[in-house]
Amino acid sequence: MGLDPRGPRFAAAVTSVVLAVVLVTGSGLLLVAQAVVFAVAVLAGPGASPYGWIYRALVAPRLAPPTEREDPRPVRFAQGVGLVFAVVGAVGYLAGLTALGIVAAAFALFAAFLNAVFGLCLGCEMYLRFRRATA
Template structure:
């Protein structure tokens, strides 16, 4: 059986990520971009259960809410975390190496994707995951 996630937790994590990435964009902090990359890396490597922002949701928010009306497959969300990891690693490298424009562009792309999920429940990485799955199936 595949892991299933509370979509409210996924959106909470996207909201926290949005705030962090906005701070990175405003400050140009390569260290903060690297820390966000680490936050993305944990669930990519260890599984969604170990997501730091997901843990915050489970401890601080979920107990105050009723059970979710639905759940979503963890695999597309984990893929989107991997995409976020890629962009934040590029952002951190850009900022820390002096290639600030690279850092800004990578951060802006990651921020846009996180914001879409937080504000509208549209997971860009999940959509790409589905598209790639359809392409693999068609072959």
């Protein structure tokens, strides 16, 4: 069936806000919460994540049906990349390695922001390049 491509962009926008708050506050616990959101998307699929649920329940009904669908596998991979950065950042913040937390959260924010604003999913591009290279 595929994903409505507007859902991952919505999730990226929410993620961008969360990560910006993490960078402003230095909250390792908020970054742990974001890591949990990423983990749910990786394990159960992007549509099962809290942001996917919010999109489907509150945003999608107010929009026209999508004109196209996208493969969820690249999005799931991208969520896995986000998970790695969020875990590294959370460990950094919680272990007192603030610079590590800031750098990891900033990289994750950069990727989420590109997706939210420009529709450029870096993790999806990584997935597609890897698939082409191994095919």
